[in-house]
Amino acid sequence: xxxxxxxxxxxxxxxxxxxxxxxxxxxxxxxxxxxxxxxxxxxxxxxxxxxxxxxxxxxxxxxxxxxxxxxxxxxxxxxxxxxxxxxxxxxxxxxxxxxxxxxxxxxxxxxxxxxxxxxxxxxxxxxxxxxxxxxxxxxxxxxxxxxxxxx
Amino acid sequence: xxxxxxxxxxxxxxxxxxxxxxxxxxxxxxxxxxxxxxxxxxxxxxxxxxxxxxxxxxxxxxxxxxxxxxxxxxxxxxxxxxxxxxxxxxxxxxxxxxxxxxxxxxxxxxxxxxxxxxxxxxxxxxxxxxxxxxxxxxxxxxxxxxxxxxx
Amino acid sequence: xxxxxxxxxxxxxxxxxxxxxxxxxxxxxxxxxxxxxxxxxxxxxxxxxxxxxxxxxxxxxxxxxxxxxxxxxxxxxxxxxxxxxxxxxxxxxxxxxxxxxxxxxxxxxxxxxxxxxxxxxxxxxxxxxxxxxxxxxxxxxxxxxxxxxxx
Amino acid sequence: xxxxxxxxxxxxxxxxxxxxxxxxxxxxxxxxxxxxxxxxxxxxxxxxxxxxxxxxxxxxxxxxxxxxxxxxxxxxxxxxxxxxxxxxxxxxxxxxxxxxxxxxxxxxxxxxxxxxxxxxxxxxxxxxxxxxxxxxxxxxxxxxxxxxxxx
Numbered sequence: 001x002x003x004x005x006x007x008x009x010x011x012x013x014x015x016x017x018x019x020x021x022x023x024x025x026x027x028x029x030x031x032x033x034x035x036x037x038x039x040x041x042x043x044x045x046x047x048x049x050x051x052x053x054x055x056x057x058x059x060x061x062x063x064x065x066x067x068x069x070x071x072x073x074x075x076x077x078x079x080x081x082x083x084x085x086x087x088x089x090x091x092x093x094x095x096x097x098x099x100x101x102x103x104x105x106x107x108x109x110x111x112x113x114x115x116x117x118x119x120x121x122x123x124x125x126x127x128x129x130x131x132x133x134x135x136x137x138x139x140x141x142x143x144x145x146x147x148x149x150x151x
Numbered sequence: 152x153x154x155x156x157x158x159x160x161x162x163x164x165x166x167x168x169x170x171x172x173x174x175x176x177x178x179x180x181x182x183x184x185x186x187x188x189x190x191x192x193x194x195x196x197x198x199x200x201x202x203x204x205x206x207x208x209x210x211x212x213x214x215x216x217x218x219x220x221x222x223x224x225x226x227x228x229x230x231x232x233x234x235x236x237x238x239x240x241x242x243x244x245x246x247x248x249x250x251x252x253x254x255x256x257x258x259x260x261x262x263x264x265x266x267x268x269x270x271x272x273x274x275x276x277x278x279x280x281x282x283x284x285x286x287x288x289x290x291x292x293x294x295x296x297x298x299x300x301x302x
Numbered sequence: 303x304x305x306x307x308x309x310x311x312x313x314x315x316x317x318x319x320x321x322x323x324x325x326x327x328x329x330x331x332x333x334x335x336x337x338x339x340x341x342x343x344x345x346x347x348x349x350x351x352x353x354x355x356x357x358x359x360x361x362x363x364x365x366x367x368x369x370x371x372x373x374x375x376x377x378x379x380x381x382x383x384x385x386x387x388x389x390x391x392x393x394x395x396x397x398x399x400x401x402x403x404x405x406x407x408x409x410x411x412x413x414x415x416x417x418x419x420x421x422x423x424x425x426x427x428x429x430x431x432x433x434x435x436x437x438x439x440x441x442x443x444x445x446x447x448x449x450x451x452x453x
Numbered sequence: 454x455x456x457x458x459x460x461x462x463x464x465x466x467x468x469x470x471x472x473x474x475x476x477x478x479x480x481x482x483x484x485x486x487x488x489x490x491x492x493x494x495x496x497x498x499x500x501x502x503x504x505x506x507x508x509x510x511x512x513x514x515x516x517x518x519x520x521x522x523x524x525x526x527x528x529x530x531x532x533x534x535x536x537x538x539x540x541x542x543x544x545x546x547x548x549x550x551x552x553x554x555x556x557x558x559x560x561x562x563x564x565x566x567x568x569x570x571x572x573x574x575x576x577x578x579x580x581x582x583x584x585x586x587x588x589x590x591x592x593x594x595x596x597x598x599x600x601x602x603x604x
Contacts, residue, residue: 028353029346029493031486033539038482039224040194044331047191051330051389062389073190076229083223086486087353087364179504180342180497182335184388189331195482202481202540213540237335238504238515341526342496349493374536375492380529 007052018096018149020053037084049092078121158203169247169300171204188235204245229272309354320398320451322355339386351394380423460505471549471602473506490537502545531574
């Protein structure tokens with residue numbers, strides 16, 4: 001069994017954005033006594049989705065951090081449209097709507113097995129030097145990998 | 152040791168809003184390898200803050216659910232200004248800015264021990280009948296407890 | 303991308319046990335400020351591993367619960383040998399050492415990408431009727447699926 | 454509201470052990486769709502209980518880590534006797550049964566509001582130098598604070 005929680009990205013087109021899809025299966029730990037995914041767990045799903053999205057473009061968040069750049073979240077937003085349920089295989093479509101500068105924005109659409117959009121949201125993150133915590137430009141190889149997607 | 156994670160609310164004034172403060176100590180489990188509170192955990196802090204806020208007004212979320220009304224979150228927003236750190240005693244100021252209708256809005260300001268605002272955000276929640284999942288009015292006793300705060 | 307977090311089980315042999323392997327990628331949310339997987343998160347990894355193990359045998363935990371039988375954990379044990387790290391693809395070998403009676407035991411071995419055993423442990427779970435919370439026999443189809451593995 | 458999640462320890466007696474009690478209120482996030490506290494969350498409750506137990510003796514885990522010593526968990530064990538429920542104020546009695554050497558053992562008993570023992574367990578932790586990850590003796594001030602409890 002391989003390719004666990006990996007994503008595939010759409011090849012560069014004239015669409016002027018980067019998109020990728022990832023799948024996540026809801027764990028029992030992630031439900032609450034309402035019988036649904038706890039609302040706070042979508043932040044974690046978004047984390048997995050953006051890491052897998054950039055991995056599908058050939059970029060490793062882990063390596064970036066090992067190389068001294070980290071990406072703290074500055075702002076996040078969530079709209080809960082329908083409940084997520086235990087054991088469902090959710091599909092998350094992640095979009096990078098514009099080439100990142102000192103910040104990067106990700107947009108997310110989470111759908112259930114029936115194809116219903118259940119949660120949508122976005123996050124903005126900064127690039128910071130781990131040592132100094134000062135803002136920095138995105139790593140050159142990340143920009144090089146993303147540029148072909150942006151007309 | 153008692154009154155663990157309880158809140159105190161400000162007595163009714165002409166301020167036309169309801170406010171309460173709660174304290175939460177950051178657990179090791181809630182940090183991540185950046186050395187800070189994981190961004191997704193503020194949703195849980197907000198949950199504790201709003202439950203303690205209405206408890207301080209004399210209302211029990213648990214009893215409301217036992218009586219057949221639940222409050223799923225419809226939307227949430229988070230702005231991360233400074234990192235939260237392990238073992239810090241955070242103070243969360245929760246505001247209900249207007250008397251709830253079929254929805255209720257909570258606003259949150261999280262401060263650290265130095266008094267710095269580290270995260271702020273808001274959530275909107277619905278009142279739903281547990282049986283039918285249909286929207287319902289807020290419980291009468293909740294409205295009765297909140298009304299004195301809204302001139 | 304499919305077969306996300308699925309498991310494969312070893313075909314019935316004379317080995318007199320049931321075994322399956324699952325893979326889980328460590329999320330940022332699951333690390334703590336020590337830079338490793340928080341010790342409490344292995345309980346969740348074990349949950350995923352046992353659910354995927356029985357799924358690989360053709361059995362759905364979700365459907366069992368929908369049909370009125372739940373499996374609360376009675377006891378769990380964890381030995382942490384080496385740290386788990388962010389973004390590693392962990393492999394969990396799950397063993398059911400004997401045909402379940404009113405209880406079922408699962409044993410787990412978690413290895414990292416280098417093949418090192420990092421955590422091992424076990425859980426025992428009960429079969430309970432959801433309505434009455436009374437103990438019950440394992441579902442017949444679960445026993446039928448497992449029997450061929452037990453000489 | 455102060456002294457949130459603090460603990461009180463029993464004054465030194467001839468009992469030859471250290472004991473303290475802490476209270477934790479169950480969060481909605483910590484329940485699962487069975488309607489109970491998810492079994493993996495007791496590891497987090499145990500973490501809070503041991504940190505508050507040693508704080509009540511006058512020792513700060515946070516400061517120890519800042520001074521270069523960390524305490525990873527080596528082994529943990531949990532027996533789930535009754536379910537924990539949302540919003541309950543749990544009481545955790547933590548015992549250090551013997552003066553720590555290169556390892557320290559904590560034992561835990563979690564009771565609900567009705568006084569029923571719901572979960573019990575233990576953990577062993579090591580003292581490691583943060584820099585080298587080599588085992589080390591417990592900090593002298595921790596031993597000095599604990600010795601009076603051990604006849």
